[in-house]
C-alpha cells in the first residue's frame with residue numbers, strides 16, 4: 001500500500017476521496033475547518049486513525065472570518081471537529097493533543113507552527129504504529145493462509161498499511177502465501193470498495209463476499225483466522241467496530257476460528273469500563289434505503305442504520321497493538337501493556 005491516504009500540502013489537507021473509490025482515484029483538497037468537518041462526516045476520509053490525523057491537520061486550517069489566525073479560532077475548530085463523528089476515539093485523542101498545544105504555547109506567533117508540528121507528529125507516529133502492528137500481527141498469523149476481514153482497516157483507514165491489514169502486507173512482503181476474504185460490509189461497502197481496491201493495488205489476492213456468506217465460509221473450513229480493526233476499545237477489551245463485526249465474532253467462536261482485533265493504543269478508551277458505554281453513531285436512512293440513488297426500500301418502511309457494533313472481549317482471541325499482543329484480553333492485561 002503506497003498510495004497516500006492523506007497529506008498536508010501547500011497549507012491544505014489533501015485526502016483521497018474514499019467515496020469515489022474504486023471507480024475513480026481522486027483527491028479532495030480541504031482548505032478550511034468546515035471542509036475538513038464535511039470530509040470526515042461524509043466518509044471522504046474514514047477509519048479511526050485516519051480520522052484522527054485528518055482532524056489534527058484540520059485544526060491547523062483554522063482562521064478567523066478575516067483570514068487571520070487566533071487562539072480562539074483554534075479552540076473553535078477543535079470543538080467543531082469533535083462533533084464530526086462520535087464513535088472512533090482516535091478523533092478525540094488527536095484533538096486533545098492539539099488542544100494541549102493551544103493551552104501550553106503562550107506565544108501566538110509560534111502557535112501555528114507548533115500545531116502543524118503536532119499534527120505531523122501524529123501522522124508520523126501512525127506510520128510507525130502500522131509497521132509495529134504489522135510485525136506483531138504477523139507472528140500470530142504466521143500459520144494462516146486464508147484470512148477473513150470486515151470493513152476496511154487498511155492503509156486507507158490510516159496513514160499507510162493499516163491495522164488489521166498490516167500483518168497481511170507484512171506476510172505478503174515476506175513471501176508468505178496469504179489471501180484475503182473481504183466482507184462487502186453493508187451499507188457503505190468499505191470491504192468491497194476499499195479493502196478489495198487497496199489489496200489488489202498491492203498484489204495481495206482478495207475475494208469479496210457479501211456479509212451473509214461468511215458463516216458458510218467459516219463452516220466449510222475455508223478460513224484460518226478473522227482479523228478486524230476497531231474504532232474504540234473499552235477498558236475491559238470490548239471493541240466497537242463496523243456494524244457486522246459482532247456477528248462475525250460469534251460465528252468465528254462457534255467454528256473455533258481465531259478472531260483478532262488490531263488497533264493502536266490511541267483506539268483504547270480506558271475511561272469506559274465496558275463496551276456498553278461506547279457511543280454508537282447512527283447514520284441516515286438513505287445509506288440503507290437509497291444507496292447511490294437506487295431506491296431499495298419502500299417509503300413506508302422504517303430503516304435503522306447504526307454504523308458500529310460492539311464485540312464483547314470474551315469473543316476476542318487477541319488484541320494486537322503497536323506495543324504488543326494481549327491474548328484473551330482483560331482489563332488487567334490491557335492496563336499492564338498500555339500503562340493505564
Ligand code: MRU
Pocket residue numbers: 043046047048049088150151152153154157158162163164190228229230231241242243307
Ligand atoms: O465508518 P468507517 O468506515 O469509518 O468505519 C471504519 C471501521 O469500522 C474500521 O474497521 C476501524 O475504524 C478501524 S480502521 C484501522
